[in-house]
Amino acid sequence: DVKVTQSSRYLVKRTGEKVFLECVQDMDHENMFWYRQDPGLGLRLIYFSYDVKMKEKGDIPEGYSVSREKKERFSLILESASTNQTSMYLCAIDTRFGETQYFGPGTRLLVL
Amino acid sequence: GESVGLHLPTLSVQEGDNSIINCAYSNSASDYFIWYKQESGKGPQFIIDIRSNMDNRQGQRVTVLLNKTVKHLSLQIAATQPGDSAVYFCAENRDTGRRALTFGSGTRLQVQP
Numbered sequence: 001d002v003k004v005t006q007s008s009r010y011l012v013k014r015t016g017e018k019v020f021l022e023c024v025q026d027m028d029h030e031n032m033f034w035y036r037q038d039p040g041l042g043l044r045l046i047y048f049s050y051d052v053k054m055k056e057k058g059d060i061p062e063g064y065s066v067s068r069e070k071k072e073r074f075s076l077i078l079e080s081a082s083t084n085q086t087s088m089y090l091c092a093i094d095t096r097f098g099e100t101q102y103f104g105p106g107t108r109l110l111v112l
Numbered sequence: 113g114e115s116v117g118l119h120l121p122t123l124s125v126q127e128g129d130n131s132i133i134n135c136a137y138s139n140s141a142s143d144y145f146i147w148y149k150q151e152s153g154k155g156p157q158f159i160i161d162i163r164s165n166m167d168n169r170q171g172q173r174v175t176v177l178l179n180k181t182v183k184h185l186s187l188q189i190a191a192t193q194p195g196d197s198a199v200y201f202c203a204e205n206r207d208t209g210r211r212a213l214t215f216g217s218g219t220r221l222q223v224q225p
Contacts, residue, residue: 004155042201042217043156090155098205100146101213103155 002027004104006091011109019078021107023091031094032074033101034058034066036087043090049074081111124222131189133219135202138183142204146213147176147187151198159187159200189221197223 007022023032033048035058045058047066055066063085067075078085088108092101125131137145143164148156160171162185168177175188185202201218 040217043215098144098213100158100161101203102158103148106153106155108153 002093002102004091004093004102006089006104006107008107009105011107013078013081013109013111015082015111017078017081017111019081019109019111021076021078021089021091021109023074023076023104025072025074025093027093028071029093029095030071031096032068033092033094034064034074034076035090035092036060036085037090037106038087046076081109083111085109086111121218122220122222124224125192126224127192127194129192131187131192131196131221131223133187133189133200133221135185135187135216136183137185137202137204137206139204139206140180140183142206144205145176145178145185146203147174147185148201148203148215149196149198150201150218156201192221192223194223194225197221 003026005024013019031050034046035043036046037043044060046060046064047055047058049055049068052068052071065077086109088106090106091104094101146161147159149159150156160174160176162169162176162178168175173190177186187200189196199218199220201216203213203215206214
């Protein structure tokens with residue numbers, strides 16, 4: 001079974017804080033993705049990575065950065081958290097672009 | 113613009129009935145489609161997929177139907193159970209570049225006992 005884990009299920013942060021969300025996979029997959037999910041808007045792609053140290057912007061990268069130093073770990077960074085970044089954050093992996101993506105359990109972030 | 117969409121935001125069915133959840137897509141170049149189930153507070157879970165060279169595919173209690181003529185995708189759940197209550201959404205790989213899947217916004221299925 002594909003296993004994707006996220007470091008926290010719930011997080012509460014204050015405006016201006018730097019926030020790290022971590023995603024770890026155990027299947028040696030190359031492609032990893034970060035999405036945010038908001039009511040009525042569905043899943044929106046923030047960033048993705050297709051190899052170590054490689055990253056590409058998704059549809060809504062503003063206010064976010066990512067880090068992929070090791071193949072199994074893909075981190076999403078909120079440089080200075082804002083209230084409009086309150087959301088559910090989902091990490092996913094796939095084996096080939098355009099194929100099935102497998103998701104982690106999600107991190108629900110509240111920025112006060 | 114092109115998008116993946118759903119016809120019904122909420123579907124309520126009786127336990128034991130069959131459920132049909134629909135999805136419309138507009139990019140005829142998409143060749144792979146996936147249905148996901150997402151329970152409250154959890155990440156999306158893969159249910160079933162289908163390639164564009166097929167019209168239907170069956171899984172355990174689920175069937176996906178693809179009608180390329182009208183660009184329509186549906187998920188049928190047989191003998192719906194309370195545990196099927198969740199949000200269901202479809203995804204397509206409409207971008208042939210490095211960009212991956214495009215997701216619909218979801219339909220909530222409520223199973224009445």
